[in-house]
Amino acid sequence: MRLDELPDDVIELRARAGDWRQAVRLAGDALVAGGVVTDAYTERMVQVVEEFGAYIVIAPGLALAHARPGPDILHDGLAVVTLDEPVAFGHPHNDPVEVVLALAVTSTEGHVTVLAELANAFNDPTATRAIAQATTPDAVRAVLARTQSES
Template sequence: MGLPPLSDDAVVLGASAPSWRDALRLAGGALVRSGATTDAYTEAMVAMVEEHGPYIVISPGLAFAHARPGDSVLRDGLSVVTLAQPVAFGHPHNDPVDVVLGLAVAGVGTHLESIGAIANLFNDATVTARLAAATTPDEVREIMGVPA
């Protein structure tokens, strides 16, 4: 399956987020605008970090926000948020974060495939910095190798 398409509605560049919760809500709001999820999914992403800690900060500067598949996921979706000022999530090594990915997967079976595709993408250590510097949704899609 790989990664879902990334619509212009799902890309937010140079955003301002005073806290990690605000950063996750930007990523979740982009998923909602793209038609992939409901607001409940955004709150589930925040709850995952409240419950399990900042495990979503998977590499320096990068948070990978997601929650479990369920009724709040309308279809597979991806969002990308870049922050004008990095924000701390509380991760001991990978803070602060300036790129937040949001992922919503409708089916349990494809959830791990999508996570694997994201992990493979970010094996290239330059991807986070390139995304942080992106100025258009087309540039973000080109860096990530995903369609609109």
């Protein structure tokens, strides 16, 4: 999966979320809109946070919502949602979140590969803020392309 080739359907900008559950559901809705997952996957992502806590907030302002591979994942994919107003997930250091990524992969191997790509893309400490301030899907893809090409 090329992060700089995400379709418009999986990118939602300046969304409004009242809390972390709604933020995760917005990201899940973007995956559904992109034909990546079914609605059941969105609820599984929420359950992961309910069960394991805010570990999905992987960097300041950045959450990576996900769940294990399952039949509700149609193919590998990623969604990017930026929030109009940041929301708290309960992470002691990285709250509040302004960018929510939702990751869906069909295999454990795919999970490792995509996480490595994301680690490279977000190794640039300005990437999260640049995506949060993006006003078009092209601007999001440009940040991901820039950070990928530098890694």
